[in-house]
Amino acid sequence: MYDAVVIGAGPAGITAALYLVRSGLRTALVESSAPGGQILSTAEIENYPGFPKSVKGWELADLFEAHLAPYPVDRLRGEVSAVEPTSGEGGPFRIILAEGAPVEAKAVVACTGARHRKLGAPGEDTYAGMGVSYCAVCDGNFYRGRRVAVVGGGNSALEEALYLSRIVDRVSLIHRRSAFRGSMVYQEKVRAAENIDIVTDTVIDEIRGSKAGMDSLAVRNIVTGELGTIAAEGLFVYVGMDPVSAYLPAAVEKDSAGFINTDAEMRTSLPGIFAAGDIRSKHCRQVSTAVGDGATAAMSVLAYVEQTNA
Numbered sequence: 001m002y003d004a005v006v007i008g009a010g011p012a013g014i015t016a017a018l019y020l021v022r023s024g025l026r027t028a029l030v031e032s033s034a035p036g037g038q039i040l041s042t043a044e045i046e047n048y049p050g051f052p053k054s055v056k057g058w059e060l061a062d063l064f065e066a067h068l069a070p071y072p073v074d075r076l077r078g079e080v081s082a083v084e085p086t087s088g089e090g091g092p093f094r095i096i097l098a099e100g101a102p103v104e105a106k107a108v109v110a111c112t113g114a115r116h117r118k119l120g121a122p123g124e125d126t127y128a129g130m131g132v133s134y135c136a137v138c139d140g141n142f143y144r145g146r147r148v149a150v151v152g153g154g155n156s157a158l159e160e161a162l163y164l165s166r167i168v169d170r171v172s173l174i175h176r177r178s179a180f181r182g183s184m185v186y187q188e189k190v191r192a193a194e195n196i197d198i199v200t201d202t203v204i205d206e207i208r209g210s211k212a213g214m215d216s217l218a219v220r221n222i223v224t225g226e227l228g229t230i231a232a233e234g235l236f237v238y239v240g241m242d243p244v245s246a247y248l249p250a251a252v253e254k255d256s257a258g259f260i261n262t263d264a265e266m267r268t269s270l271p272g273i274f275a276a277g278d279i280r281s282k283h284c285r286q287v288s289t290a291v292g293d294g295a296t297a298a299m300s301v302l303a304y305v306e307q308t309n310a
Contacts, residue, residue, distance in 0.1 A: 010037020012277025015294030036061025091272030123207030131214030
């Protein structure tokens with residue numbers, strides 16, 4: 001029986017585990033992949049305090065992991081398929097892993113974040129891995145010196161368009177609205193880049209290609225209705241995120257998009273379950289907010305465990 005099990009080893013999960021074990025709680029951290037979460041697919045992080053010259057995503061992930069490494073946190077590998085209350089009113093909880101024996105904990109901190117949403121255009125599945133990608137850092141180098149497109153209007157789309165512009169020949173940045181949602185500092189950099197073509201008020205109707213891979217996009221201007229074609233051997237999709245939250249009990253309240261509702265102390269509607277990071281229903285999803293969520297959740301877990309032990 002653990003005092004707490006943290007699910008997910010991104011910035012929120014590593015921070016929560018660090019604070020929990022330093023508070024003297026018996027803690028386990030469940031990891032389904034390499035520690036770091038979404039920051040592993042981010043080229044440069046420019047707005048995390050303490051790194052005025054920016055830091056590469058994988059470098060920051062390594063630093064987080066190195067900070068936690070000396071502490072006695074049990075590391076459990078694998079996907080969590082379910083979290084089951086062992087009583088009708090909350091904890092303790094049984095954490096069911098896709099492989100291996102289940103574990104039990106007095107409290108659970110859900111830090112599994114979110115996954116990139118698919119565009120939903122015809123050809124997306126056909127050319128997945130043959131042109132269509134959701135990670136510029138992972139796949140951008142395959143398109144060195146070639147032409148690619150990025151679709152989306154938030155920070156991720158703008159950041160990755162800038163990253164790709166340093167590798168590829170030319171980037172078409174496609175957004176369905178007339179204005180971007182991303183930070184102005186990124187918008188200014190995108191507009192200043194000589195090899196980024198900005199294509200607004202436009203949607204992708206189809207991803208086209210051959211057995212060798214994708215080679216173009218059929219696009220449509222939603223204002224004029226004009227149809228067109230954009231040559232691109234790669235398409236990087238950044239049109240939002242879907243939360244990884246299906247494993248949680250139905251009693252945990254979620255918003256309409258599936259993100260977890262919490263109070264300011266990271267408590268969910270089910271006593272003993274807490275949520276931190278991108279899995280939460282909130283407006284700002286950044287490394288700094290994930291770290292803050294993780295620390296707050298850990299302190300709330302400590303108070304909860306002390307109360308249940310009393």
